[in-house]
Amino acid sequence: MLNLLMTPHAARTVRGLFGTVADAVRSVVTPAALVEAQQLESIExxxxxxxxDVYAADELPEIEAIETAAAEYADAADQARTADRAKRKSRKLLDRLPAGLYGGWLVSRTPSSRQTADLDSIRATYERLGLGPxxxxxxxxxLKVERVDVPALTA
Incomplete structure (x- = not known):
């Protein structure tokens, strides 16, 4: 039994349970403080x-054009997230395949032409030369676009 509680998964579960119990106790003792803390976390x-290069006040497009662009952007972002999840799911299998022909699909790998800086090497060089960080x-x-409810204005 003690062995089950020592696994990393069980430790996370127990920590989560303690957090839930602590929140429950705080909500009984000082309910307003818990709500205020959660609201501050979401606002901050x-x-x-x-x-x-943002628009000047006199250059702003009509609100309808902005709303349309924001809705299209949000829809496209949702579609991109869905596509990324599907790609990751498929890659779990495909990444483990050796190169070859599978039915009508050729699986192969090509070297990337992209390069990134080797920060570990750069840090070592800076340290060796005494150049600081x-x-x-x-x-x-x-860019973040999200739908919010706006109260209707009365004239």
């Missing part, structure tokens, strides 16, 4: 500054 999301820059911010 990091936002990036706008890029430099490797300079890094942030990636471009991701």
């Amino acid at each position: 999301t990091e936002t990036a500054p706008d890029p430099t 490797v300079p890094m820059k942030q990636s471009a911010p991701s």
Whole structure:
């Protein structure tokens, strides 16, 4: 029995159970504090500054065009996520196949032409030369589009 509790899966399950029990106790003792904490967690999301080439106030397109573009973007993003999940599922089998012809499908591998910096080697070189930490820059911010309910304005 003790052996079952020592597995990583069981440890995560027990930690999750303790977290649930702790939330339940907090909700009885100070229910408002738990709700406020959860609301703060959902509100406190990091936002990036706008890029430099955004529309000026007098250049903004009509709201209908913006809503259409946002809906199309959200639909396309959903389709892309669905396609990515399907590709990952298929790759689990295909990645383990040796190159060859399978029915009407040829499975092969080609070397990639992409290259990335070897950060471990760069760090070692910087350390060896006493140049301090490797300079890094942030990636471009991701565009996020989500549907929200907006109360109707009354005139």
